[in-house]
Amino acid sequence: MRSKEAGALTGEGRVREHSSAAVAGKYWAVFRTQLLNSLAYPIDLLGRSLLIVLFMWIFMNLWRVTYGAVGASSIAGLTLADTMWYLMMAEAVMLSKHDLSETFSEQVKDGSVAYLLNKPFNFILYHFASGLGDSLLAFGGNLLIGSAVVWLMVGPPPGIAGWIFAGAAVVLSWLLDFCFSALIGLSAFVVEETNAFRWIYQKFLLLLGGVLIPLDFFPAWLQTISLNLPFAWIIYGPARLFVEPSLARLGHVFLQQCIWLAVVGGIVWVIYRRVVARLVINGG
Amino acid sequence: MPAISVRDLRKTFQMKRKSAGLRGSLRALWRPTYQSIEAVRGLSFEMEDGELLGFIGPNGAGKSTTIKILTGILHPSSGEAAVLGHVPWQDRQALAFQIGSVFGQRPQLWYHLPAVDTFYLFGKIYEIDDSSLKRRISFLAEAFEIEELLETPVRKLSLGQRMRCEVAASLLHRPRVLLLDEPSIGLDVVAKQRLRMTIQRMNDMEGVGVLLTSHDAGDIETLCRRVIIVNHGEIVYRDKVSALKRRYLTVKTVDVRYNEQLAPDFSLPGVEMVKVGRYGAKMRFDTRVTPVEPVISGLAAAGSLADVTVSEPSLEEVISAIYARTEV
Structure with a gap:
């Protein structure tokens, strides 16, 4: 199969055929280089992961009191242990997301975007590969430390299926989050400063995505709204799958994630084409 | 090819313009004005x-x-x-x-x-x-x-x-x-x-x-x-x-040093004296106005020469001269 880049001329003037393997190799190399880059500062990496300890301690105190006040062993089908493991997974995803919009914004402001646009790769895929390299390490660290803490607090984690299903869904979560980040980041080409959009997106994730509270605890009407928005499928989907893994739930989470990926990814693609055409680089 | x-x-490029102060900011929000900047012109x-x-x-x-x-x-x-x-x-x-x-x-x-x-x-x-x-x-x-x-x-x-x-x-x-x-x-x-x-x-x-x-x-x-x-x-x-x-390096700067004291009214026709000391001088002349030969012989005739340095303007100065001409 020939990629879109096919048709480039070699130095000798022959048409260069780009194999799909060579094209995939580029993004693999970007992913690998970002991994190496993140490993350059192991203490910093560990420090970032320690944040989850604080969050879990706060959540534990908060929810222990809540469950005690309600006087029931489970709320909306979730025990205290389920809730804590849910929140651990939700926080692990949230804290390992690579904030691409900020990277975009910085690159537009300082002009370094020029280097990425004149290389033979797709700008969006480059960032995804690089973001994935960053997220994977952070996610691993968060999961390791977060699990140890929550295990000590409420006992062992859910079964192995939960880890596998949630792990698979988290990759699509990053992809979906990446599309939102890219959308916000692409607006930097037009408005340059994207802090406001980023802030709004973060708050949507916190409240309607299920980072602070499992969506199951919401009143029915708010639950319906949340589950029909994409934010739930970035955080709530994988975290809920983690504590209650089933093939039916996995299928539902995947379906929702794919639908939203098609919608948001499509918008990103269209906007990217338009933005590049009217690109203005600082320092021109 | x-x-x-x-x-x-x-x-x-289209650059957004905004007058100073709060009023300017509000006006820019309501009715933004743009200025065209021609970065490359033909x-x-x-x-x-x-x-x-x-x-x-x-x-x-x-x-x-x-x-x-x-x-x-x-x-x-x-x-x-x-x-x-x-x-x-x-x-x-x-x-x-x-x-x-x-x-x-x-x-x-x-x-x-x-x-x-x-x-x-x-x-x-x-x-x-x-x-x-x-x-x-x-x-x-x-x-x-x-x-x-x-x-x-x-x-x-x-x-x-x-x-x-x-x-x-x-x-x-x-x-x-x-x-x-x-x-x-x-x-x-x-x-x-x-x-x-x-x-x-x-x-x-x-x-x-x-x-x-x-x-x-x-x-x-x-x-x-x-x-x-x-x-x-x-x-x-x-x-x-x-x-x-x-084309542009026609102005020469000459630094000259003598083994003996120079006459206090030392000068050469067609040459601008930048600085005259007791044993040496710094001068400038344009080869399009004053040929090199009479300047050199004038310098030799003024006394026993110890050292002569002739320098040309740097490319930087040349470019500045070109810019200065095009600024008009």
Whole structure:
């Protein structure tokens, strides 16, 4: 199969055929280089992961009191242990997301975007590969430390299926989050400063995505709204799958994630084409 | 076919304008006004295959904008351009395999990693097979004298060392044209010379064409045979560097020292005395007005000469003179 880049001329003037393997190799190399880059500062990496300890301690105190006040062993089908493991997974995803919009914004402001646009790769895929390299390490660290803490607090984690299903869904979560980040980041080409959009997106994730509270605890009407928005499928989907893994739930989470990926990814693609055409680089 | 061909290239940016103060801010929100900035105004030039072409001008002259248009990352407002047969903004990806670029103020090497990691990454990005890449890296490491630096994290390199690594990285895929935008910015004299030497060497060895923008006239003087000078987005001069010097280097400055005291009213016809001391003098004359021969014989007749130095204005001064003329 020939990629879109096919048709480039070699130095000798022959048409260069780009194999799909060579094209995939580029993004693999970007992913690998970002991994190496993140490993350059192991203490910093560990420090970032320690944040989850604080969050879990706060959540534990908060929810222990809540469950005690309600006087029931489970709320909306979730025990205290389920809730804590849910929140651990939700926080692990949230804290390992690579904030691409900020990277975009910085690159537009300082002009370094020029280097990425004149290389033979797709700008969006480059960032995804690089973001994935960053997220994977952070996610691993968060999961390791977060699990140890929550295990000590409420006992062992859910079964192995939960880890596998949630792990698979988290990759699509990053992809979906990446599309939102890219959308916000692409607006930097037009408005340059994207802090406001980023802030709004973060708050949507916190409240309607299920980072602070499992969506199951919401009143029915708010639950319906949340589950029909994409934010739930970035955080709530994988975290809920983690504590209650089933093939039916996995299928539902995947379906929702794919639908939203098609919608948001499509918008990103269209906007990217338009933005590049009217690109203005600082320092021109 | 020329490597680069540009015809009547124009680029206009729309800049938002805002008056001072809160009132101005509110008005800008309600009814924004824009000002058109013409960064490039009808540039036309050609660069031959394998040529080292200097492209100089002050800040805001449109040099970087032109380079960005030529790499395909900026779309021009109008005009035509072809780089190695490609229209850059239409064939950006295909062209990327054949050109290299270095933007002096924007590092492309990964800051926290050794340069060799970026080299391997670029190798994959440019689809170079592993064994060719290894050979290419060792060749460039030798040519740029960076063997010892490749495994040091980039953040620990000096600016000069980093810049040599940057230029080497941009040559990994054997580009036919290299676009260097201010590569020597911030470098000390020694680092500049080393960088110039390596650029010259790669031009000699591989015939890579170089379009070089620089604030430093020394870069152009050492490296380029031909120069294009731009100001306010327009070409104000284009010719061989030697012709530029011949045409503008007519003012000579002479420093003379004598073994004996000079007469207090020492002067020569047609020569402007800058400074007259007891044993020496500094003077200036224009060869188009005063021929060299009578000046030299006048100096010899004034006493027993100890030393004479004749200097020409630097290319920098020449360029300033050209800008001053075009400012009118």
